[in-house]
Structure formats: structure tokens, C-alpha cells
Amino acid sequence: MKVSQVIKQDVVDTSTFKELPPLHKDLVTDFYNNLDYDNDDIVKEVETTIDDVSLQHNIKTDVIYDYIDKELGV
Numbered sequence: 001m002k003v004s005q006v007i008k009q010d011v012v013d014t015s016t017f018k019e020l021p022p023l024h025k026d027l028v029t030d031f032y033n034n035l036d037y038d039n040d041d042i043v044k045e046v047e048t049t050i051d052d053v054s055l056q057h058n059i060k061t062d063v064i065y066d067y068i069d070k071e072l073g074v
Contacts, residue, residue, distance in 0.1 A: 016070045027057045028067055
């Protein structure tokens with residue numbers, strides 16, 4: 001088994017993502033993996049996906065909204 005097979009690759013390669021604690025990284029990774037990029041109503045899709053992954057990880061939705069704000073520089 002190779003080391004690269006054991007170590008997970010990050011979905012996002014930004015300083016903001018790297019600063020997140022491991023549980024929040026898992027939340028953001030699942031958000032990106034579960035998002036349906038082909039959906040016509042992207043706003044609703046993003047909000048629904050945020051709600052779903054936050055519920056799965058038992059983490060408040062504010063965590064991912066704050067992360068998105070930091071990534072966008074808001």
C-alpha cells in the first residue's frame with residue numbers, strides 16, 4: 001500500500017481551508033462532494049447541501065457559511 005492511498009487528498013487547496021480544524025475540513029469536503037453542480041437553481045442547491053451535510057456532521061451551518069465568506073473575502 002502506498003502512502004498516497006492512506007493520506008486523503010484535500011478537495012480544496014487554499015489557506016482558508018488548511019486553517020480549518022479536521023472536523024470542519026470533513027464538513028467542507030462533504031459539501032463539495034455532495035453538491036450537484038448541474039442543478040439549475042444553484043442557490044437552493046447550495047443551501048440544501050449545507051443543511052444536509054451540517055446535519056450529518058452535527059455541526060452548525062454557520063461554520064460552513066463563515067468558511068464560504070472567508071474564501072470569498074467577505
